[in-house]
Amino acid sequence: MRRPATRTSKRTRTAVATALIALGAALLTPGASAASAAGAPAPRPIAAYADPADYCGRQCADILPPGQSGNATLAQILAHKAFGTLPAHTSDQLARYDSLVAGYPGLTDAKVNDFFNDASFGVPADQVESTTSPRSDVTITRDKKSGVPHIKGTTRYGTSFGAGYAAAQDRLWQMDLFRHVGRGDLTPFAGGALANQGLEQQFWPQAPYTEADLQAQVDRIRTAEGERGRLAMEDAQAYIDGINAYRVQSKNGRYFPGEYVLTGHINSITNAGEIKPFKLTDLIALASVVGGLFGGGGGGEVQAALSLLSAQQKYGLEEGTRVWESFREREDPEAVLTVHDGTSFPYAQKPADPRGAALPDAGSVTAEQLVYDRTGSAATAAAADPPQPMKQSMSNALLVSGAKTASGHPVAVFGPQTGYLAPQLLMLQELQGPGISARGASFAGVSMYVQLGRGQDYAWSATSAGQDITDTFAVELCEPGGGAPTRTSASYLYRGTCTPMEKLEHTNTWKSSVADPTPGGSYRMQVWRTNYGIVTHRATIAGKPVAYTALRSTYRHEADSIIGFQMFNDPSYVKDARTFQEAAQHIGYAFNWFYVDSREAAYYNSGSNPVRPAGVDAALPVQGKQQYEWQGFDPAANTAAYTPPAEHPQSIGQDYYISWNNKQAKGYGAAGFGMGSVHRGDLLDQRVKPLVAAGGVTRAALTRAMADAAVTDLRAENLLPELLDVLRSAPVTDPAVAAAIDKLAAWQAAGTERKETAPGSKTYGHADAVRIMDAWWPLLVEAEFKPGLGAPLYDALRASLTIDEAPNAGHGPTGSHAGSAFQYGWWSYVDKDLRTLLGRPVSGPLARAYCGSGSLPECRDAMTATLKQAAAATPAAVYPADGTCAAGNQWCADAIVQRPVGGLSHPQINWQNRPTYQQVVEFPAHR
Incomplete structure (x- = not known):
């Protein structure tokens, strides 16, 4: 049984213990026991279990910051607040993840595991940190390096039970939060902060289910999906049983997550209060949150209709529709x-x-x-x-087939971007049991299976x-x-x-x-x-x-x-x-x-x-x-x-x-x-x-290809050459503009990266050029398109597609400081318009020229004026204070923050446009 350990000095431990004694919240060390499964149904035999073969040859690796452990007792939370200490395995993958920004240029195959975990099956004997058997038919072994649970069941029920038990060890509080998010009642559970209100207002209208609706989905899977559906619900019930076993034990042993005390659900002195039992319908509520965030598609047709109407009002029915379709880019040949x-x-x-x-x-x-x-x-x-x-x-994926690799075997670097939370929405695990053999990442609360990861001789991942x-x-x-x-x-x-x-x-x-x-x-x-x-x-x-x-x-x-x-x-x-x-x-x-x-x-x-x-x-x-x-x-x-x-x-x-x-x-x-x-x-x-x-x-x-893309500014790499050509289409006479052009050109020549001058410097190379681009982009897009489109149509199109998603913009599932950047923007519109203006070939052009009404000199004047305005913008104006960073702190404005979903926080890390969970895999053999 796992109780996270707090690393503190003797003096610190004494101070925290004194505080907790005053609260009456002494912690008891739990012991491993099979009694936790009392009352659980007898396991249904599935098939004989045999230890799996691992065909990866230690060439599978993965990473998931900040760390595996996501539960902290009240003592650990108080120690963290007072002294900055963190429980074991809550933050030990963060530095490795961050260090790739500086380390990727010299990366070799031999150094991959300096930046990733070894994702081989099992745990070598000298790397075992702990072993727990919550039932006689399952063992949970955790490794020393990352604390990942390796769950081995001799029965199907035991395997799924162990998955639920391990998930509760690592994510009990977070799972509880998100089952409430899915039901739209987070604020009564966790408080009325605006962020909590925003979460429930975001998700509940997408899936406003009654309890009967949730139960109907459980029943449908059990009855309408044949043997696999019945088996899935048996696995899910075993998983729920495992969560509830740990829930009860941690409550009785007083090593449950401390957030239950801080939010008033459990009394720290008497231990009175409740962690409500989990049930199958909670899995449906949790799945609706995950699916709504990452697996949806479509919608937005009302706003699309409004921008079409605006185009038709400006240009007439036929021409307006043609203009709108050119911005819609349904089938762009480029x-x-x-x-x-x-x-x-x-x-x-x-x-x-x-x-x-x-x-x-x-x-x-x-x-x-x-x-x-x-x-x-x-x-x-x-x-x-x-x-x-x-x-x-x-999320991103890069795969190369074996005909193009050094080994003759395919290579993949891939993973999902799920934002940066502490603890993560995802968690790592290995599952081995009858009919189950996988290691990888799963969403907390629905982790009865590995959702993204590897099997014995294959690996898989996904992008939205x-x-x-x-x-x-x-x-x-x-x-x-x-x-x-x-x-x-x-x-x-x-x-x-x-x-x-x-x-x-x-x-x-x-x-x-x-x-x-x-x-x-x-x-x-x-x-x-x-x-x-x-x-x-x-x-x-x-x-x-x-x-x-x-x-x-x-x-x-x-x-x-x-x-x-x-x-x-x-x-x-x-x-x-x-x-x-x-x-x-x-x-x-x-x-x-x-x-x-x-x-x-x-x-x-x-x-x-x-x-x-x-x-x-x-x-x-x-x-x-x-x-x-x-x-x-x-x-x-x-x-x-x-x-x-x-x-x-x-x-x-x-x-x-x-x-x-x-x-x-x-x-x-x-x-x-x-x-x-x-x-x-x-x-x-x-x-x-x-x-x-x-x-x-x-x-x-x-x-290296992935990591280089992860620190590159899309606008600068793909559009700055055209912008500089427009600016240089006539002599540049303004010294301020000339200086700005020189800085942008030097940045372009150096690779247009948003990257520190040296590890830990927290200062970008070509910092002025980066600042100028951040300030210039929204100004140049408006100057290029708004005069021709007119304000109503320009605003309607902006509502359908945002102008910019720079790294410091507030977007994505965790708002600003979320890593993800450049997913949405007017990149293509600027590109096609400027290439048309410069007389270069364009497949699928916009319906008309916009910059300078199609006049290169007039476009150049508009670009020059906005560039001069951007160059004069101070760092404080471009990067205002946001509650995390002081005004003008460029590196911090971009930096990734692990948003707390509980009582622990983590240091900021370098911006990188990269999956949260990521695998690097190459299988040398097959079954």
């Missing part, structure tokens, strides 16, 4: 592709003869109100900026795909008694019948606590649910009141993907690239999946892609009428006909693959704006392509 061999996978394309579109009357759209009846601190929060939607964050699995319907409002409907009517026409909407409400009330001194308050969340999804906006169309609804294909199916993950972990199922692709077909979320073994590298795009009627444009709202519904649509279960596996982008054996949330393949309709000629994926493609052309690629070489 976009970087994951499947680059020319194979086409048509989906969600612009129809030749569109029908059913439901564009609103100009000026009629209002967002549906979510929050009502604010009191106390909730009323104060209403005056602050509303929580911003959490965009999908980045974002293809369109969410549509917006315009339902005509009505009144049941036949009266005239209004925009606030709560009934709608469904297949010709006036049908009442279902009102879902959630009232949250909180009090202040030690952990969150926010004064008490309350508010009520309310959404309206229809057969076409959740109401998001109200408007009129041709004068008639309508409600816009968002319908996601994975709604009511948050946990169905458990079947695919179960298959990934099953060595008897996944034997090669083709069987891996078949397993990935069972995942309904929109993900790009990547696979590598000793023989093949492969790719598959998963997702429940609904089949739309001919003529329906997925990029715009559609009328809520039966002829425009998804084919085979059944609203009771939210099921429909989905595109068959053969129509999903996929490939085996391509020379190389890159993915950074870019366009998957020719013909595959992107859900949103921004898949154009300049994309973050170019940073990978421009580095991997020449490696592949030269051949002899190694693990170190591919890691």
